[in-house]
Amino acid sequence: MMPFEYRRADNAESAVALVSGSPQAAFLAGGTNMVDRMKLGVDSPGLLVDVSRLGMDAVEVLRDGRVRIGTNVRNADLAANMHIRRRYPVLAQALLSGASGQLRNLATTGGNLLQRTRCVYFQNPTTPCNKREPGTGCSAVDGYTRYHAILGASEHCVATHPSDMAVALAALDAAVVVLGSAGDRILPVSDFHRLPGDEPDKDTVLAHGELVTAVELPPAMPRSAYRKVRDRASYAFALVSVAVALELEDDDAATPVIRDLRIALGGVAHKPWRALQAEAVLRGAPATQENFRAAADAELAFAEPLSDNGFKVPMTRNTLTAVLRELTGAPAPEPAAEGTDHPEGPEGPAEAGWEEMGS
Template identity: 60%
Template sequence: MKPFRYEQPADMTSAITMMLGEPHAAYLAGGTNLVDLMKVEVATPDVLIDVRTLTSDQIEDLPGGGLRIGAAVSNSEIAADRRVRRDYSMLSQAILAGASYQLRNWATAGGNLLQRTRCAYFQDVEMPCNKREPGTGCSALQGHHRDLAIIGHSPSCVATFPSDMAVALAALDAVVRVQRLDGERMIPLTEFHRLPEDTPERDNVLERGELITAIDLPPFAAKSAYRKIRDRASYAFALVSVAAALEIADGVIKDVRIALGGVAHKPWRAWEAERLLRGLAPTEEHFRVAAEAELAQARPLRDNGFKVPLARNVIVRVLSDLAEVGQ
């Protein structure tokens, strides 16, 4: 591990100012991903700026309904919160499907959104990787890519975003609150992460120095669920995951939310499938047609074409379970 300097600023303004003045600095909260990358020298910051105590570690009720999750709240605390389990069950299920008890106890809400890809070539400094070193090429294109992207990838990068929590947040229309020196800005979770295009080294839309302070969840009443398909029962990243919610009134679908994990460089909101389903009867056939329409844009690679029917089937199964079709 490359030597680094450790700083504990007194407040957010000091932390942001410090970050802006240090070209090779990084914020540190739980560090469950960053420290791992530092150990293999994929991440080599000169300065670590500890921000864990600078942002809220509480989950608060919002005045108009909904919840505000402080950036320093642990993943375990989010999953166990009675309000999250009652009103946002897909979020609790998604968090419990990821990592281990030990990691969830230390990982933070803000840090979860900033995870880097788990692509094997990104983590191997001996291999070309545009995300780690722009312009060197993407080894996964012709190499091992069974678990990588089928939607939204580019010739520069076919990596997937690893978070389970972020997939549920995308379906919930969560908003990320970000602090900067000149004030605060709010970023919809669906717009927070980027597709790779020609700049895969940029995972998200944060600007230098910006600090995540909280995640806002709007009021939500629909039934929801999270389903994760992986190679082993625990401590594995998703091949495909689905966060879905369904609201039915008078025998038709009033509202539906669908987000996919394990298929793209960001949590993938299935806007087309949602558009097609609203106003229809909740049947397996309608769910299947909508899933196929969403996945028509998939461009699988040599070894991951199985993800297309897998994603379709998981979407259909989750929505059918929520609608209690065939039960």
């Protein structure tokens, strides 16, 4: 057993001071990711500072329509909150598709955002991993890559971010409130996580000792949804996930126009991937199957699949178009004639049943 010191902070400021003052210190909240890493020998912090009893555990609806979610709000409680379920269904759906009920009862909002981007090689201390030990190499590049990135990866790391909640927050254009030794700052959630570049060991832009204290949601768009495609019905990371929030100009029109929207993808990159190219194609455009596919193709034009995950390209396209159809009421494509290609791309073993998988 590796010894470590445990301290329970009295307030957020003292927690920040304790962690900032020790390079080997880390925050502990629900512990659902940190404790796993310690058990595996991946992490060995010298000091754990417990912030789970500092309050910051409320969901507040502010006067201007924003919602402030404390860092210690449990994932299960946030998913069950009636205001979140009614106004931000994409977030409730994402939370309920993540992990198991037992883990959601422990996992916190801040901890979910800060869980490590990882893959099976990161979890195995006997294999080289630039994320775990910078400069040792990336075992996944020439290894098993079914779950790995097709967008934004580098030669140093091809792992994908595991959070469902963070993908929904990216589609909601949320902001992360952070406390450091110099005071508070607010970061757009899309800028909070990093792509690997040549420093894959850094998952976020936080400085050592900075503490997430809250997440803020802007006023909700009228329609939103989350869909997760995975290998089994529960307790599995996404192969691909899609979060969309949008507003239509004329809900009653036969073919409404998309006034505004935000799209985020999970399971495809080192961070929740904001689909800006797809958004640009669809903003102000009629809600049609053709436009949905054109938007997906624009986003996936620079995808670089690896040896085992080429299926993620059609799977992402299909899942995105399905969510957009669901939210806009656009008609589904005509079934393909017998003996012809599937209308939404090839459907082999990896893709079969994609539309029924997930929540």
